[in-house]
Amino acid sequence: MIRPDDLEACREAIRHGSLSFHAASRLLPARVRDPALALYAFCRLADDAVDLRADKAAAVDRLRDRLDRVYAGRPEDAAPDRAFTAVVESFEMPRALPEALLEGLAWDAEGRRYATLSDVHAYSARVAAAVGAMMCVLMRVRDPDTLARACDLGVAMQLTNIARDVGEDASEGRIYLPTDWLHDAGIDPDAFIADPKPGRAVRKMVRDLVVQANRLYWRAEAGIGALPVSCRPGIYAARHIYAGIGTAVLDRGCDSIGGRARTTRAQKLGWLALSSGRATASLVMPRSAVLFARPLPECAFLIDAAAARPAQRERPDTLMDALANATRTRRAARSALIRASARSS
Numbered sequence: 567m568i569r570p571d572d573l574e575a576c577r578e579a580i581r582h583g584s585l586s587f588h589a590a591s592r593l594l595p596a597r598v599r600d601p602a603l604a605l606y607a608f609c610r611l612a613d614d615a616v617d618l619r620a621d622k623a624a625a626v627d628r629l630r631d632r633l634d635r636v637y638a639g640r641p642e643d644a645a646p647d648r649a650f651t652a653v654v655e656s657f658e659m660p661r662a663l664p665e666a667l668l669e670g671l672a673w674d675a676e677g678r679r680y681a682t683l684s685d686v687h688a689y690s691a692r693v694a695a696a697v698g699a700m701m702c703v704l705m706r707v708r709d710p711d712t713l714a715r716a717c718d719l720g721v722a723m724q725l726t727n728i729a730r731d732v733g734e735d736a737s738e739g740r741i742y743l744p745t746d747w748l749h750d751a752g753i754d755p756d757a758f759i760a761d762p763k764p765g766r767a768v769r770k771m772v773r774d775l776v777v778q779a780n781r782l783y784w785r786a787e788a789g790i791g792a793l794p795v796s797c798r799p800g801i802y803a804a805r806h807i808y809a810g811i812g813t814a815v816l817d818r819g820c821d822s823i824g825g826r827a828r829t830t831r832a833q834k835l836g837w838l839a840l841s842s843g844r845a846t847a848s849l850v851m852p853r854s855a856v857l858f859a860r861p862l863p864e865c866a867f868l869i870d871a872a873a874a875r876p877a878q879r880e881r882p883d884t885l886m887d888a889l890a891n892a893t894r895t896r897r898a899a900r901s902a903l904i905r906a907s908a909r910s911s
């Protein structure tokens with residue numbers, strides 16, 4: 567059980583550190599929203615611990631020590647650590663998932679670059695898809711196909727972030743665009759970081775990332791319909807809010823260097839309303855065959871880790887399940903009535 571004061575501290579950290587998640591989380595049921603706040607607060611703590619420190623390698627080692635203490639049940643005296651420990655214990659969170667996140671942060675600490683789109687997917691799997699898999703665990707969902715679609719959503723979100731932040735990342739000496747793309751365009755990565763310019767070739771790379779992200783958002787939708795009914799609005803909201811950031815990047819002509827693409831509060835409210843409507847519609851829509859699409863190979867290890875324990879269904883997740891149960895109940899009652907009539911005659 568998460569302490570109320572720790573939960574409030576986590577809520578404040580997310581309110582100021584991740585506006586998009588904070589908006590989407592408002593549509594999640596409390597039984598998922600509260601542990602999700604603890605999860606995101608711990609992830610935010612980890613990300614800031616590396617980003618804001620000069621000795622990044624030491625910061626990652628320190629985070630690994632904190633994770634050791636979480637899984638030993640002896641967290642540090644800090645709200646995110648205590649809250650995340652409660653989440654780990656309550657949901658039997660596979661350790662491989664937060665460890666994947668720390669591995670991604672370690673790659674950041676060493677200034678790793680990524681030659682191919684597959685390499686970018688591998689990085690995104692660790693810093694974003696791992697969080698999607700952990701969210702599934704919080705929803706008590708461990709079906710491999712649904713987990714694969716959650717990982718699609720996480721990777722899509724990270725590709726959106728990369729497309730939006732090309733200029734900001736370059737100013738910090740980082741580059742997440744595939745270096746093969748840069749070389750093919752005749753651009754030296756070091757020269758680009760030293761003096762980033764939103765030329766035609768770079769804009770095309772940004773556009774290509776948004777296109778890749780949109781393909782994964784579309785695939786992820788099939789998994790949202792397989793989540794518990796009460797969780798669908800919040801996950802649809804995350805999907806639409808982040809895809810909206812990608813649209814804002816396109817609206818800027820894919821110039822992610824001259825400024826940062828932003829969305830408005832009114833747009834977020836519109837996406838929240840849209841998400842509620844789509845969640846309602848999902849109750850009567852047939853399950854999409856895209857649910858069973860092959861996962862991104864870079865995410866396979868996350869799916870294996872999260873699916874290690876069989877799923878436990880607590881109640882019907884769809885309207886069709888509810889109708890099927892009602893039909894079985896009526897048939898059983900009818901059979902009992904027939905048997906009773908036969909005995910009385």
